[in-house]
Amino acid sequence: MNSQQNQQLIANRDAYGQILVELGQSVPELVVLDADLSKSTKTSEFAKAYPERFFDMGIAEQNLMGTAAGLALAGKIPCASTFAVFATGRAFDQVRNTIAYPGLNVKIVATHAGITVGEDGASHQAIEDIALMRVLPGMTVIVPADATETRKAVTAAVAVKGPVYIRLGRTAVPVLFGEDYQFQIGKAVVLRDGADAVVFATGVMVHEALLAAVQLAEQSVSVAVVDVHTIKPLDVELIVELARRTGAVVTAEEHSIYGGLGSAVAEVLGEHYPVPLVRVGVMDRFGESGNPAELMEALGLTAPHIIKAVGQVRLRSGR
Amino acid sequence: MAEAQDELIEELRQRARQIRCDLVRMLAAAGSGHSGGSLSAVEIVTTLYWHVLRIRPEDPSWPDRDRFVLSKGHAAPVLYAALAERGYFPVAELLTLRKLGSRLQGHPDLRKLPGVEASTGSLGQGLSVGLGMALAGRLDRRPYRVYVLLGDGECEEGQVWEAAMAAAHYQAGNLTAIIDNNGLQIDGPITSVLSPLPLPEKWRAFGWAVTEVDGHDLPALLQAFDWVAGNTGQPTAIVAHTVKGKGVSFMENQVDWHGKAPSAEQAACALKELQQEEVKR
Numbered sequence: 001m002n003s004q005q006n007q008q009l010i011a012n013r014d015a016y017g018q019i020l021v022e023l024g025q026s027v028p029e030l031v032v033l034d035a036d037l038s039k040s041t042k043t044s045e046f047a048k049a050y051p052e053r054f055f056d057m058g059i060a061e062q063n064l065m066g067t068a069a070g071l072a073l074a075g076k077i078p079c080a081s082t083f084a085v086f087a088t089g090r091a092f093d094q095v096r097n098t099i100a101y102p103g104l105n106v107k108i109v110a111t112h113a114g115i116t117v118g119e120d121g122a123s124h125q126a127i128e129d130i131a132l133m134r135v136l137p138g139m140t141v142i143v144p145a146d147a148t149e150t151r152k153a154v155t156a157a158v159a160v161k162g163p164v165y166i167r168l169g170r171t172a173v174p175v176l177f178g179e180d181y182q183f184q185i186g187k188a189v190v191l192r193d194g195a196d197a198v199v200f201a202t203g204v205m206v207h208e209a210l211l212a213a214v215q216l217a218e219q220s221v222s223v224a225v226v227d228v229h230t231i232k233p234l235d236v237e238l239i240v241e242l243a244r245r246t247g248a249v250v251t252a253e254e255h256s257i258y259g260g261l262g263s264a265v266a267e268v269l270g271e272h273y274p275v276p277l278v279r280v281g282v283m284d285r286f287g288e289s290g291n292p293a294e295l296m297e298a299l300g301l302t303a304p305h306i307i308k309a310v311g312q313v314r315l316r317s318g319r
Numbered sequence: 320m321a322e323a324q325d326e327l328i329e330e331l332r333q334r335a336r337q338i339r340c341d342l343v344r345m346l347a348a349a350g351s352g353h354s355g356g357s358l359s360a361v362e363i364v365t366t367l368y369w370h371v372l373r374i375r376p377e378d379p380s381w382p383d384r385d386r387f388v389l390s391k392g393h394a395a396p397v398l399y400a401a402l403a404e405r406g407y408f409p410v411a412e413l414l415t416l417r418k419l420g421s422r423l424q425g426h427p428d429l430r431k432l433p434g435v436e437a438s439t440g441s442l443g444q445g446l447s448v449g450l451g452m453a454l455a456g457r458l459d460r461r462p463y464r465v466y467v468l469l470g471d472g473e474c475e476e477g478q479v480w481e482a483a484m485a486a487a488h489y490q491a492g493n494l495t496a497i498i499d500n501n502g503l504q505i506d507g508p509i510t511s512v513l514s515p516l517p518l519p520e521k522w523r524a525f526g527w528a529v530t531e532v533d534g535h536d537l538p539a540l541l542q543a544f545d546w547v548a549g550n551t552g553q554p555t556a557i558v559a560h561t562v563k564g565k566g567v568s569f570m571e572n573q574v575d576w577h578g579k580a581p582s583a584e585q586a587a588c589a590l591k592e593l594q595q596e597e598v599k600r
Contacts, residue, residue, distance in 0.1 A: 031455075031458070052458065053458065055454065055489070057481075057485055058481075058484070058485065058488075060478075060481035060484070060485065062443075062444075062447070062477070062478040062481055063447045063450075063478055063481035063482045063485055065447070066444050066445075066446075066447020066448050066450070066451065066478065066482065067447050067448070067450050067451040067454070067482070067485065068451060069437075069447070069448050069451055070437075070447065070448040070449060070450055070451020070452040070453070070454070070455070071451040071452070071454060071455045072451070073429075073436065073437065073448065073451065073452055073455075074451065074452045074455030074456060074459070075382070075455065075459075076451075076455050076458070078451075093441055093444075094444060094447075094478070096441075097438065097439075097440065097441040097444065098437070098438065098439075098441075098444050098447070098448060101428075101438050102428070102429050102430055102437070102438040103430060
């Protein structure tokens with residue numbers, strides 16, 4: 001991991017655009033589809049490099065998913081991209097019936113997920129996409145935390161058979177991982193060990209959790225931070241182990257507290273090792289316009305909110 | 320030449336009759352299923368599977384095969400009957416339709432049954448899938464053509480027109496849509512529920528080459544598919560005018576037979592009718 005100082009900021013979608021161009025060279029079956037947002041999702045980079053393997057389907061997300069399914073059925077490896085709210089909401093039935101049900105080899109790589117979309121407001125801020133994708137049998141769900149993890153996740157997704165949903169944000173975020181980072185689908189990563197509580201975080205919240213852990217350490221509270229980049233299949237073993245060791249669990253996600261990481265962890269704890277849990281995420285509400293940093297604060301998604309959650313959960317754990 | 324054509328048409332006629340008998344038997348055995356829209360598509364599907372499609376039933380994943388996508392997935396029985404009679408799986412298995420553990424799901428499941436090219440059932444999605452297959456075929460320089468069968472009521476789905484627009488934009492000359500224009504949907508005549516008409520004009524306006532045909536007239540269907548084969552510059556649509564429930568007198572043009580299966584007695588009646596028709600000829 002990089003040190004907290006001098007952190008480079010890169011948007012995960014930029015990393016996506018870059019890795020697509022690399023993969024285009026090594027994976028001849030790779031094709032990319034977009035729905036009139038290629039400049040925003042950064043698939044335009046692939047379009048420039050491999051125009052014959054890029055299909056702009058226009059503002060028609062249902063057909064985007066269906067066409068991707070057909071390409072997969074004929075042996076291609078399609079990456080279908082648009083904003084998360086459209087990929088998972090507008091085209092949910094297409095993803096369910098035409099991609100997930102037959103288990104097709106389609107990679108849905110959605111950008112502009114979560115409230116850090118910012119000024120565009122609630123209509124464009126997907127805070128339920130993890131929930132929507134997680135309920136689909138056979139769908140792998142990945143939420144990278146930084147540019148390195150994005151590149152490795154997309155590479156891994158293209159290499160495995162079957163449908164994968166990858167959730168990327170709009171804004172530039174700190175680079176947390178070096179090039180030597182070993183990414184594996186389904187294996188969460190302990191970024192920082194700790195004895196008093198554990199924060200399971202995903203996406204942009206991984207960085208917030210690390211900031212929280214550093215500040216808590218100054219108050220002599222030892223908090224483990226785990227990057228749960230794969231929401232499905234979930235790393236049940238690691239979650240149970242850390243719950244057992246710390247007895248106090250916090251989840252942190254830029255997503256509704258319903259149906260996402262918090263829910264997934266609650267299910268695991270409830271069935272395997274019940275310990276107190278506090279979920280940090282978007283409370284049962286829609287987002288709104290504002291700049292991303294302001295919104296993160298206003299909706300309770302920054303490090304101070306995680307610190308507060310750790311305090312609450314430790315009180316309840318009684319250890 | 321004319322003799323060979325007569326022989327072909329006679330074979331297709333016999334096959335179509337056999338498919339209708341299969342449909343009646345399997346739907347009766349299942350106790351549920353979509354009779355009307357399966358019967359209306361019999362000649363279309365028969366012509367495809369016994370003349371038009373270049374397929375290898377013994378090698379269902381042959382990369383160069385033509386693809387048939389049943390976008391109106393509720394007509395699964397007619398697809399299953401054709402696949403079984405073409406040798407993809409035993410004809411006896413048709414009687415397992417809709418039963419627990421059967422490969423013959425209520426709507427087609429490509430993972431369960433060989434020969435099924437797309438999992439369909441949620442209407443309006445098959446043309447997009449066909450377009451993806453067509454684009455892949457062109458990228459790989461494979462000679463196959465993709466045929467997609469849609470219902471006329473299905474054309475009320477917006478996604479159909481998203482796909483139609485995209486297919487014309489990408490000049491998918493290897494993609495053909497066949498619209499089974501039987502005029503009825505669950506709630507009544509398409510013209511009273513929500514008219515998708517006029518169909519040929521709409522497809523033309525979306526950039527497709529269009530022909531119209533009587534969907535039960537075998538020589539006319541053969542001619543339409545010949546016309547399709549010669550058309551490679553733009554996607555092609557065949558608007559096939561059909562009769563819902565065709566071939567079983569008490570089902571013909573009866574909206575109630577959209578999603579209903581015949582009872583044992585009704586099936587016996589229907590089979591008798593189909594056999595008598597054969598004797599009459």
